[in-house]
Amino acid sequence: MWDYAGRDTAIDMGSATVRMHVKDRGVVCREPSLLARSRRTGQILALGLPAQQMAGRDSDVALVRPIREGAPTETDEAEYLMRHLVRRHHRRHYMARPRLVVTVPSGMTSVHYRALQFSAYQAGARRLTMVPTPIAAAIGMGMTEAGPEIAVIADIGADLTDVGVIAFGGLVTSHTAAVGGSDLDRAIVALVRREHGVTLSAAAAEEAKIAVGAVPCVGRQPIRQAPVDGRDATTGLPRRVVVTTTDVQRAIEGPVSKIVEAVHAGLRGCSPEVSGELLSVGVTLTGGTARLPGLERLIRDRTGLDAWLGDDTGDAAVIGAADVLRTAGLNPPVQDATSRPHLLTTVPQY
Ligand SMILES: Nc1ncnc2c1ncn2[C@@H]1O[C@H](COP(=O)(O)OP(=O)(O)OP(=O)(O)O)[C@@H](O)[C@H]1O
Ligand SMILES: [Mg+2]
Incomplete structure (x- = not known):
């Protein structure tokens, strides 16, 4: 009916x-x-x-x-x-x-x-x-039970990083920070404007981020290049510049640190009992920005907890x-x- x-x-x-x-x-x-x-x-x-x-x-x-x-x-x-x-x-x-x-x-x-x-x-x-x-x-990843098992999710989206420690189907503690993929896009726009004198649209910056982006300073990563089109800030005419993985890494360093700090903050509120368990549980990353290459490794290095990408469809x-x-x-x-x-x-x- x-x-x-x-x-x-x-x-x-x-x-x-x-x-x-x-x-x-x-x-x-x-x-x-x-x-x-x-x-x-x-x-x-x-x-x-x-x-x-x-x-x-x-x-x-x-x-x-x-x-x-x-x-x-x-x-x-x-x-x-x-x-x-x-x-x-x-x-x-x-x-x-x-x-x-x-x-x-x-x-x-x-x-x-x-x-x-x-x-x-x-x-x-x-x-x-x-x-x-x-x-x-x-729940979407089949991780929660109604019981005392702990699950830790960091959902890193476009505007928000939402971290939750979950047990008995509810939140033990959580933290939401206003940082995500759009901050990375804005940082790329600012860098290209500063260093190449070209204004990009947010969509062009996002494309470059997805094509060649990676988290700064985590191991050796292949350097890739992507051409992006924008408007020359002085002449007002269209201009193409080439953005590399290194450019993106330099640009997004600040917001990426804020994302990692948000994950820290989400874990900090746990009781000692739960905190101890987190070491064996690790952090599962979801949301579009979690797909940024190297982010899991950076979170692993900075938090000491295991971290992996749980969902690459969003x-x-x-x-x-x-x-x-x-x-x-x-x-x-x-x-x-x-x-x-x-x-x-x-x-x-x-
Ligand atoms: N492969 C990728 N590498 C890096 N970033 C990516 C990738 N794919 C998508 N993104 C970014 O993920 C973000 C979108 O993620 P998602 O769909 O989870 O956000 P949302 O749910 O709409 O936003 P929020 O949860 O913050 O309200 C965008 O900023 C997009 O640029
Ligand atoms: Mg979301």
Whole structure:
């Protein structure tokens, strides 16, 4: 009967990518979390990939990133994005009211928590469950049991590094820091501007990072080169420069250290009992930025804990979130809607 209202749906509203999982269909969408809005009329013109393709092509088009640092900072646009994705991927789209589970940063403020709750109900949720990203990622990788076993996840995304120590299906301790892949992109833009006098778009810097990027000073790494196109800062004309692995390493040193510091901070809050266990458990890395070559080794060297890449698709959190609905049954515990989600939280509609 509930298929009529919409199949159970999980959404990972990332700062860079929104992912959606629909029951029995799997991950149905991975779209850039972007909207294109007309400056003149205020109308939304496109969302996701088509919106990204409009960047810089029409002076009337303003691109809006509704999710920053994992929170819906532009609530109307975040709601629009969620509503349209839910409708697009449900057969009876005009009346889709699925049970919805949304991943949230473990350190989300209650203001943003409420904003997301509001957006999700406006987007058609019949019932809403929020789950902190590290828990969702751990479930997605089949790492969590309901028992005392410890799992440590560091989800390193575009805007956030979210570290959680998990036991009994909940957070023992967690730490969220506002640093991630977009900081690396900005650092590359700044270096190329400083040293080559060329202004790059954030997308070009990201491409160079993915093509030749690696973590600084960890062992010997092959030096690779990538041509990137930008605008000459003096003449205003297009210019191509070649960016090397060494350039990227120099540029991203600062933000990479901040990411490692965030992992440190996430581990620091444990009791001595749990802390001792971490040595045998290690840290599992998820999120797009975890794929940066050498990052696991740097974390291993600086924390003394084993670290490895647990998910190179980026889908672990949304798959884990979907699993929450499957296993939590119809009546998971209801908590105060304003409290931050420590365990899984089902929030009532207000
Ligand atoms: N191979 C790669 N090497 C380095 N960085 C990568 C690679 N692939 C993706 N990224 C980076 O990962 C980031 C996106 O990761 P992810 O999809 O986990 O972020 P998000 O969930 O949208 O953001 P957040 O969790 O911070 O809200 C981008 O900054 C992207 O440039
Ligand atoms: Mg994410």
